[in-house]
Amino acid sequence: MAWNRVAVVGGGLIHFGELFSSSYEQMARGALDAAMGSVDSGFEPHQIEAIVVATQRGSLWGQEGIGGNTIPSALGISGVPCTRVENACPSGADAFRIAAMIVASGVHDLVLVIGVEKMRDKSTEEGLLSRAAAGHPVYTRGETAPVLFAPFATRHMHEFGTTAEMLAAVAVKNHHNGTLDPYAHFQSEITTEQVLASPTVCQPLRLLDCCPQTDGAAAIILASQDRARSLTKNPVWVAGFGMGTDHPYLHEKSNFTSLPATVSAAKRAYEMAGVRPNEIDVAEVHDCFTITEILDIEDLGFYEKGKGGPAALEGETAISGRIPINPSGGLLAKGHPIGATGVAQLVECWWQLRGEAGDRQVEINNGYALQHNVGGRGSGVSVVNILTSRNDN
Amino acid sequence: MAWNRVAVVGGGLIHFGELFSSSYEQMARGALDAAMGSVDSGFEPHQIEAIVVATQRGSLWGQEGIGGNTIPSALGISGVPCTRVENACPSGADAFRIAAMIVASGVHDLVLVIGVEKMRDKSTEEGLLSRAAAGHPVYTRGETAPVLFAPFATRHMHEFGTTAEMLAAVAVKNHHNGTLDPYAHFQSEITTEQVLASPTVCQPLRLLDCCPQTDGAAAIILASQDRARSLTKNPVWVAGFGMGTDHPYLHEKSNFTSLPATVSAAKRAYEMAGVRPNEIDVAEVHDCFTITEILDIEDLGFYEKGKGGPAALEGETAISGRIPINPSGGLLAKGHPIGATGVAQLVECWWQLRGEAGDRQVEINNGYALQHNVGGRGSGVSVVNILTSRNDN
Numbered sequence: 001m002a003w004n005r006v007a008v009v010g011g012g013l014i015h016f017g018e019l020f021s022s023s024y025e026q027m028a029r030g031a032l033d034a035a036m037g038s039v040d041s042g043f044e045p046h047q048i049e050a051i052v053v054a055t056q057r058g059s060l061w062g063q064e065g066i067g068g069n070t071i072p073s074a075l076g077i078s079g080v081p082c083t084r085v086e087n088a089c090p091s092g093a094d095a096f097r098i099a100a101m102i103v104a105s106g107v108h109d110l111v112l113v114i115g116v117e118k119m120r121d122k123s124t125e126e127g128l129l130s131r132a133a134a135g136h137p138v139y140t141r142g143e144t145a146p147v148l149f150a151p152f153a154t155r156h157m158h159e160f161g162t163t164a165e166m167l168a169a170v171a172v173k174n175h176h177n178g179t180l181d182p183y184a185h186f187q188s189e190i191t192t193e194q195v196l197a198s199p200t201v202c203q204p205l206r207l208l209d210c211c212p213q214t215d216g217a218a219a220i221i222l223a224s225q226d227r228a229r230s231l232t233k234n235p236v237w238v239a240g241f242g243m244g245t246d247h248p249y250l251h252e253k254s255n256f257t258s259l260p261a262t263v264s265a266a267k268r269a270y271e272m273a274g275v276r277p278n279e280i281d282v283a284e285v286h287d288c289f290t291i292t293e294i295l296d297i298e299d300l301g302f303y304e305k306g307k308g309g310p311a312a313l314e315g316e317t318a319i320s321g322r323i324p325i326n327p328s329g330g331l332l333a334k335g336h337p338i339g340a341t342g343v344a345q346l347v348e349c350w351w352q353l354r355g356e357a358g359d360r361q362v363e364i365n366n367g368y369a370l371q372h373n374v375g376g377r378g379s380g381v382s383v384v385n386i387l388t389s390r391n392d393n
Numbered sequence: 394m395a396w397n398r399v400a401v402v403g404g405g406l407i408h409f410g411e412l413f414s415s416s417y418e419q420m421a422r423g424a425l426d427a428a429m430g431s432v433d434s435g436f437e438p439h440q441i442e443a444i445v446v447a448t449q450r451g452s453l454w455g456q457e458g459i460g461g462n463t464i465p466s467a468l469g470i471s472g473v474p475c476t477r478v479e480n481a482c483p484s485g486a487d488a489f490r491i492a493a494m495i496v497a498s499g500v501h502d503l504v505l506v507i508g509v510e511k512m513r514d515k516s517t518e519e520g521l522l523s524r525a526a527a528g529h530p531v532y533t534r535g536e537t538a539p540v541l542f543a544p545f546a547t548r549h550m551h552e553f554g555t556t557a558e559m560l561a562a563v564a565v566k567n568h569h570n571g572t573l574d575p576y577a578h579f580q581s582e583i584t585t586e587q588v589l590a591s592p593t594v595c596q597p598l599r600l601l602d603c604c605p606q607t608d609g610a611a612a613i614i615l616a617s618q619d620r621a622r623s624l625t626k627n628p629v630w631v632a633g634f635g636m637g638t639d640h641p642y643l644h645e646k647s648n649f650t651s652l653p654a655t656v657s658a659a660k661r662a663y664e665m666a667g668v669r670p671n672e673i674d675v676a677e678v679h680d681c682f683t684i685t686e687i688l689d690i691e692d693l694g695f696y697e698k699g700k701g702g703p704a705a706l707e708g709e710t711a712i713s714g715r716i717p718i719n720p721s722g723g724l725l726a727k728g729h730p731i732g733a734t735g736v737a738q739l740v741e742c743w744w745q746l747r748g749e750a751g752d753r754q755v756e757i758n759n760g761y762a763l764q765h766n767v768g769g770r771g772s773g774v775s776v777v778n779i780l781t782s783r784n785d786n
Contacts, residue, residue, distance in 0.1 A: 003499050050636075069481060069774035072638040073645075079657055081636035082774070083487050086477045088462060094476050098491060105497035106396050107665075243443075243474035245465040252466075264472055272500075381462035381475070 089375020242268025482768020
């Protein structure tokens with residue numbers, strides 16, 4: 001495939017958490033400032049030629065859903081083209097993929113990807129997730145996200161002997177990683193006993209098997225190969241990406257131990273990047289629930305189906321393990337501000353590949369990092385992005 | 394600018410109107426079928442490599458706003474990547490622009506753009522437009538779309554002597570054009586007297602100065618130059634496009650006689666296409682209100698500022714006029730199903746350039762057609778796309 005190389009030249013995020021005192025626009029501005037500050041050479045906002053903003057729901061605008069055209073003005077660069085991409089939980093990952101194609105097309109040389117989400121300003125009843133199925137003819141009240149993922153845990157346990165302790169090991173690891181990440185919503189260690197003693201949300205998922213609702217924003221600056229040379233001496237490249245979709249309803253699923261959207265997204269991304277799963281040094285994957293991380297590491301090809309639980313229990317996915325998964329703390333500890341989540345994961349991958357991840361730095365051998373989200377009703381959409389520090393990819 | 398040429402190889406839409414008996418997915422499928430049927434050579438849905446869907450609000454999903462991941466399954470091509478683009482009234486135009494860049498990037502050779510919107514299934518209080526400002530800190534109840542555009546009419550009349558008869562001439566022309574368009578929501582002639590006698594919605598805008606709320610869907614198939622050769626002997630090319638943004642609040646506007654987002658979108662599109670306004674043969678522009686079409690034809694460079702009203706009154710923008718504007722009937726008569734609107738305008742441009750517009754065919758001299766939307770709070774975002782039948786562009 002003909003492909004003009006695209007570089008990540010900057011990235012940053014704000015401290016995720018309950019940000020009642022920050023507006024949607026202030027959060028976006030904070031992420032942009034962080035990303036600009038990370039660019040090796042001098043960088044000014046007016047250099048930005050286009051913006052792709054990922055917001056699942058624009059909170060400032062009530063129920064409206066518009067995030068796009070408020071952003072350039074809020075960033076002080078009114079006039080710049082700005083497109084909102086919405087794709088459920090992979091919104092941020094998809095915005096990155098679209099932005100990479102915009103740069104590769106030759107139309108714009110410098111594109112800002114910004115993910116921002118306000119999750120906490122509304123009451124539980126009015127909140128984003130509780131309204132996600134409002135008025136829907138199939139999904140009715142009570143079919144919240146835990147309800148949609150619990151059957152996967154039940155079936156995975158039944159078929160492969162996955163245990164509650166294996167699920168808990170994912171939570172314990174990611175909360176540990178969160179203590180090493182200054183941007184994480186939660187920064188305290190938890191124990192297996194605490195996970196197993198936490199209240200059941202939807203059998204077999206307990207409270208500490210679930211990610212929190214979090215406000216946050218993250219930004220990445222993409223540049224064409226020529227432009228990247230003047231902005232950084234240490235570029236990271238977009239090696240490949242892929243999206244997969246699946247039937248959006250649970251009653252259409254052929255099984256409950258795999259998410260086909262992830263499998264097809266990964267297949268496309270690996271093919272485009274020309275890499276195999278065992279060449280990935282580190283991965284930020286979608287752990288909205290502990291079972292999701294186990295499904296992910298199998299569906300992404302890091303482990304055979306059914307082996308994800310034991311791998312988690314045996315520490316293979318820890319920062320010092322065979323394949324470090326979610327060194328940032330993941331959605332479970334860093335948080336899941338929907339539009340921002342994928343962009344923040346990509347910032348973590350960028351830091352890891354540049355050796356700038358501090359106490360949570362993993363060992364980089366092959367120079368590849370993978371980012372993954374899955375979401376939407378029935379986990380019907382997934383995006384995988386692969387970054388590389390190799391100049392020969 | 395390096396740019397791989399992108400061709401429009403198919404396009405179609407469903408009859409716009411109050412489609413209470415069709416679901417969101419059925420409407421999308423109808424548009425896809427129409428577009429596929431228009432491709433010169435045999436075309437099957439499985440050839441589609443990626444989808445960009447424009448939906449301002451996914452009606453089937455209640456207040457959720459997700460339209461993306463239901464679409465591939467509904468079209469019978471589950472698995473295909475699908476990205477939802479939302480950008481207020483220019484959602485469809487922006488989806489087309491993004492899809493063109495995806496093809497130009499070399500990542501995908503055949504991309505479906507589909508715009509679909511359900512506007513009428515909800516009560517007035519629950520409806521899309523009445524909720525657009527819900528919870529917003531600046532825009533409060535009562536600040537509906539007519540309220541946002543009326544000051545532009547008032548000021549345009551004050552500064553340039555634009556009259557109610559000139560506004561009415563836009564409505565009379567576009568409703569006439571609607572009688573020639575089998576896909577239009579309204580297909581009856583109206584008279585100047587009827588416009589002037591219709592009830593005031595927001596001074597000086599009357600009922601027949603306003604577009605209706607309409608359900609609809611439209612689709613376009615884009616292909617790389619190589620792929621286009623095998624699909625059509627009569628390709629139309631993407632010559633250029635541009636987006637502009639502006640401050641989203643009325644209190645930030647420097648004047649009320651021009652929409653800066655349109656001006657900058659047009660500048661970018663003309664530069665990319667290498668054409669001047671007087672080389673455009675036909676334009677589909679955003680006439681959500683009669684005053685908007687007058688602002689548009691000035692901001693797009695077809696007329697000097699202040700001359701748009703007289704041009705409408707004198708018939709210069711009729712199908713047989715100097716610069717035919719909205720031969721399809723425009724938003725005023727064809728309707729304005731938000732996500733579908735821009736895509737449907739582009740289908741009309743495609744038909745016009747191919748000489749397939751039937752009774753509403755305009756004279757094509759230079760081989761250029763322009764499509765335009767403007768929208769969002771304070772008309773803060775605009776997209777212009779330019780198509781050409783010239784093989785040398």
